[in-house]
C-alpha cells in the first residue's frame with residue numbers, strides 16, 4: 158500500500174494513473190506510450206518542486222514515512238545467510254528490537270536495530286519500534302556475543318523513543334539504556350551505527366555508541382520529538398514544525414555539529430521513493446567506514462570511541 | 477469603528493483592575509509562602525522554618541525536600557574541605573534556541589539569580605578522613621538539566637577520579653535533557669557514560685545518590701550506573717516522567733510508582749538513606765570498600 162504525506166499528495170493521481178497503465182494496458186501501444194512519457198515528465202517535474210527544498214518538519218515526516226525501509230529490509234537486502242536471535246534470557250523477547258548475525262560484504266557481522274513494522278498489524282506487534290528494557294537487554298546479549306566472537310557490529314537506529322510505560326519503568330528502562338551505552342564503550346570490536354529513520358532520544362542512543370555514526374539524508378536524530386518539545390515549551394504540540402527547526406535534528410544539521418560522520422544520500426524525495434538506490438548508497442557507505450576501522454587495533458578503537466564522544470558539547474572556558 | 481474602540485478601552489480598564497487585585501493577592505500569597513510550605517508528598521501545610529531546621533525533611537511524612545548545593549555540601553563534607561573545580565566553564569546558546577524567551581537570556585538570568593554558570597557543582601571534599609570527588613546537581617538551574625557544561629564538568633571529574641584513584645559520588649536531581657541544547661544534550665549522556673565506564677573499569681568506586689526528582693537522560697546514564705545506588709526517601713526516580721506515562725497508557729499509575737521505595741522493591745537501587753544519616757552511611761561504606 159503506497160502512502161502519501163500531505164505535501165506529497167499532488168503526486169498521487171499521476172503515479173496512480175501511471176501504475177494503472179503499466180498494469181492493465183499495452184505499454185507498447187503508441188497512445189499509452191505517449192501518456193506514460195508525459196506522466197513521467199510531469200512526475201519528475203513535480204518531484205523536483207516538492208522535494209528540492211525540504212523543511213526540517215517535512216524531513217521529520219519523511220523519516221517516519223510508512224513506506225520507508227526498516228531495519229529488517231536493510232538486513233534482508235544487504236546481508237547473506239543471516240539469522241535473527243531472540244530474547245534477553247531474563248524476561249522476554251522484545252520485537253521492537255531485532256538482532257542477529259549475517260554476512261555483510263563477505264564479513265560476518267552482528268546486526269542490531271529497532272524495528273518499527275510496516276503495516277498496522279506489524280507496527281502494533283512491534284510497539285512502533287519503542288523498546289522495553291528487554292529489547293536493550295537482547296541487544297546487549299548480541300553485543301556480548303559479537304565481542305567474544307570478534308565480529309564487527311552494525312546498528313540500525315529507527316525509533317520514536319524508548320517506551321514510556323509502567324512495566325518498562327518497573328523493569329528498569331533507564332538502567333537498560335545506561336547499561337547498553339556502557340557496554341558499547343567496553344567493546345573492542347568495530348561498531349558502525351546508521352540512523353535510517355527516526356533517532357528518538359535515549360531509546361535511540363542506547364544502541365548508538367559507535368566508532369562511526371552515519372545518517373540517511375532524511376532521517377532525524379533528536380533529544381526529544383518536535384511534538385514533545387513543542388508541548389513542553391509552548392504547551393502546544395501543534396507547534397512541532399517550529400520546534401523541528403529549533404532542535405537542529407536533520408542529518409545535515411548533525412553533520413555540521415560533528416555528531417555524525419557522514420550523510421548518506423537518499424533518492425530524490427526520500428528512501429521510500431526508491432529502496433534499491435537507498436540500499437546501494439547505504440551499503441557503499443557502510444563498506445567504506447567498516448574498512449577504515451577494521452584495521453584499527455582493538456584497544457585503540459575503544460579509546461578513540463571514547464574520545465569521539467568526549468569531544469561533543471559546546472561551552473566557554475573563561476580564563 | 478468608534479464603538480469598537482470604546483469597548484476595547486473599557487475592557488482594558490477592567491483588565492487593569494483585575495491585574496492590580498491579582499498582584500495584591502500574589503504578593504500576599506508570596507508572603508505566606510515564605511512562612512509556610514506545602515509538602516509535595518503528604519500535602520500537609522508546614523512551617524517553613526521548622527522544615528529547614530529539620531534538614532528540609534517533612535516532619536509529618538519524612539519527604540525530603542530538594543536542598544541547595546550549599547546545604548548539600550554542608551551536610552556531606554567536613555567543614556571547609558570542599559573545593560570547587562571547573563567553575564570557569566560556562567554555557568552558551570550555540571543553537572540560537574528560542575522558546576518563550578531566548579536560551580541566552582535564560583542563561584543570563586539564571587546566572588544572576590543563582591550566581592552559578594550552570595546546573596552542576598563539581599569538586600573535592602572530605603567525608604571524615606576520606607577524600608572524595610563529588611558532583612552535585614542544582615535543580616534550581618533549569619531543572620538540573622544535562623547540557624554541555626554539565627556533561628563536560630562531570631566527565632572531567634570522572635577522569636580526575638580515574639587518574640587519582642579517588643571515589644566519585646554524584647548527587648543527582650534533574651528533570652533530564654536540556655532541550656535548548658538539542659542533540660548535544662543527548663550526546664552528554666553518551667559522553668558521561670564513557671567516562672563512567674573508564675572509571676569503573678579501573679576499579680574506582682562510583683556512588684550515586686538520587687534525590688527528588690531524578691528523571692530522563694540523567695537517570696539513564698549517570699544515576700543508574702552507580703556501583704552503589706542510594707536514594708533519599710520518597711524521591712521520584714524514573715526514565716519517563718509520570719505525566720508522559722499517564723498520557724501514553726491512559727491509565728492511573730500504581731501508588732508510589734517511581735518513588736524510591738518502589739524502586740528498592742523492584743531491585744533498581746541498593747538502599748534508601750535518610751538525609752540525616754547520609755554522611756555516616758557514605759563514610760562507613762567508603763571506609764569498608766577502601767580498606
Ligand SMILES: [Zn+2]
Pocket residue numbers: 515516517518519520534535536537538539
Ligand atoms: Zn510530608
